Amino acid sequence: MTDILFPPFLTIALTGTPGTGKTEVSKKLEADGYRILHITEFIKAHNIPSERDDERDCDVVDMDALEEAVFEYQQTVRKEFNQKFFDEGLTLADLHKSPETLPVLVIESHLAHYLCDLSVVLRTHPYTLKDRLNERGYSDKKVMENVLAESIDVVLCDCFDYCRRVYEIETTNLTIDETADCLKELIHALYDDELKTYEHLMGKMDAFSSDVAAQQAIAAGLPISDILETYSFEDDGAIVYSDNDDIGDYAEEKNPVLVKYLPGKNDWSELTE
Numbered sequence: 001m002t003d004i005l006f007p008p009f010l011t012i013a014l015t016g017t018p019g020t021g022k023t024e025v026s027k028k029l030e031a032d033g034y035r036i037l038h039i040t041e042f043i044k045a046h047n048i049p050s051e052r053d054d055e056r057d058c059d060v061v062d063m064d065a066l067e068e069a070v071f072e073y074q075q076t077v078r079k080e081f082n083q084k085f086f087d088e089g090l091t092l093a094d095l096h097k098s099p100e101t102l103p104v105l106v107i108e109s110h111l112a113h114y115l116c117d118l119s120v121v122l123r124t125h126p127y128t129l130k131d132r133l134n135e136r137g138y139s140d141k142k143v144m145e146n147v148l149a150e151s152i153d154v155v156l157c158d159c160f161d162y163c164r165r166v167y168e169i170e171t172t173n174l175t176i177d178e179t180a181d182c183l184k185e186l187i188h189a190l191y192d193d194e195l196k197t198y199e200h201l202m203g204k205m206d207a208f209s210s211d212v213a214a215q216q217a218i219a220a221g222l223p224i225s226d227i228l229e230t231y232s233f234e235d236d237g238a239i240v241y242s243d244n245d246d247i248g249d250y251a252e253e254k255n256p257v258l259v260k261y262l263p264g265k266n267d268w269s270e271l272t273e
């Protein structure tokens, strides 16, 4: 089995300040058959090293070890899905039929956004959050620390630092069931988006497989998704237009034939002299 035969697999972080409902909401989704990874349980089950921070009354986990273990887990889940896709003869049209046929893993934790590049942040009004955390029996200090973090968007800001795409669900006036429904809708929409990009890339790959200019550009390190137009010239090389501003230097280093800037477009290719 090679990856190319299979649909893209999407990993989504479900994150938020403690008390915003990540655990409860993800359990609803899990009961419906969605693939969920609960990081707190995962850390225990895999003996990921952590140190106690008594002052902040919490455990601080070794993020490098966690990242590595989660990556391996993701690969396993992905392979299991691919096997199912293959064994059951599924097609792209089947993916939304049930949570089991949707190639999505949701990672649930206030650390999840450090592990994925797509995150959904659950938000709760600080007053409501304060009540919930008090009910949990947290110390006043711990309650205030979390309420303050929610008030000044600590998790959201972190998500913008670590993730390519960030979504928020405002849950203050929603029940857990309503939040779960909202999250499901978002997951399916995000997957549709992923699939469209994938189909677009597959189309491009087909078109580029016999395109000498595109092959040169890809060999020089330009991602397929960044290629806009290509022109080949029989003996004289190729012109490749890209909207990627950053790739020029790298490409020039690898293949000097391919780089020249034209006003209005990044033409990082040119005829051989």
Ligand SMILES: Nc1ncnc2c1ncn2[C@@H]1O[C@H](COP(=O)(O)OP(=O)(O)OP(=O)(O)O)[C@@H](O)[C@H]1O
Pocket: 016, 017, 018, 019, 020, 021, 022, 023, 024, 025, 109, 110, 132, 171, 172, 174, 175, 176, 179
């Ligand atoms: N939308 C909601 N409406 C009412 N109660 C909620 C809602 N979301 C969560 N709760 C309640 O708030 C408490 C905290 O929820 P939960 O444990 O799911 O939060 P969490 O974000 O997973 O916290 P942690 O990060 O500490 O695990 C629970 O008692 C839960 O029942």
